[in-house]
Amino acid sequence: MNEAARGSTRDIARAAVRAELTRVALELFRRDGFAQVTLDDLATAAGVSRSTFLRYFGTKEDAVLAAFDGSDRRLADALRARPADEDDWTALRRALDTLIVRYRQDPAGSLATTRLVRETPALRARNLEKQYTWRPALEAALAERAGAEQPTLAQSVRAAAALDCLNVALDHWLVSDGELDLVRLLDEAFAALAAQRPGGTKRPGGTKRAGRGQ
The missing domain is CATH 1.10.10.60 (Homeodomain-like)
Structure with missing residues (x-):
């Protein structure tokens, strides 16, 4: 060998x-x-x-949190793999699928682990500390998609907002005791912010599509 x-x-x-x-x-x-x-x-x-x-x-x-090791790399790789003509906000949403797939594969175990993390101050703080390292990876991937060496302020804000959307969706999923669909919750969280963005294009029903922008 x-x-x-x-x-x-x-x-x-x-x-x-x-x-x-x-x-x-x-x-x-x-x-x-x-x-x-x-x-x-x-x-x-x-x-x-x-x-x-x-x-x-x-x-x-x-x-407890070992399952999330390497998430920054997986998220960034997924983001870079999105179509070049896809706007940043949509690309970020789709990249997060690489994380939530594990919640769909083992919903009961994931729900129990999420509850443990959210209800234990030491775990909650450590989890947020880990997530803080994901944002620079997302920012760098967004910059690369735009052909730039450094991320813009807008890209940094989008990366941070995407992670906040993930956490809010997880909180609502936990409160529902796993009854609500996590994918739908994450979609709704992203749509709630996209609808407020100036310069987006209206969708049927009044929802705006986020523009790519820099």
């Missing part, structure tokens, strides 16, 4: 261990509460030592 193959095998094995540790952590947090579960509790439940657990996750928060 060559070095590249060995490295790939190690990466796959490491990802599998991380996924199992996350699964165990989520079960304990949902059952006993995030604040009540210690790192020792997590290690014991997973059948590993505390030091082994810490090699994969430095904190309890990281064990």
Whole structure:
């Protein structure tokens, strides 16, 4: 086996261990509460030592939010892949599909995790901290789509607003206990802002289509 193959095998094995540790952590947090579960509790439940657990996750928060690692890259790649003639706002909405697909694949588990994050101050703060790193990736992708080296103020605002729309949609989805469709909620959140943008074109029923603009 060559070095590249060995490295790939190690990466796959490491990802599998991380996924199992996350699964165990989520079960304990949902059952006993995030604040009540210690790192020792997590290690014991997973059948590993505390030091082994810490090699994969430095904190309890990281064990919960590991699923979002790399989201900045995935979002930016999805945004760059959108059609060149698509306006920024529509492209941002479509790029977010790469995130919400996991909520549709496992709605019950995603709902429980979302509730845990939203209702736990430490997790909520860490999640927002992670999301703050997504915005520059979105801004850079928007700039590239426009053939510019640096994002404009308008592009920075759109990137930030897109993430806010995601969070508001998730909040409403959580309040509905998963009864409302998350995709529709996100569409409505984007449409609510698009309707207020000057210079957009009217759609039937009074909704405006966002112009590309810089």
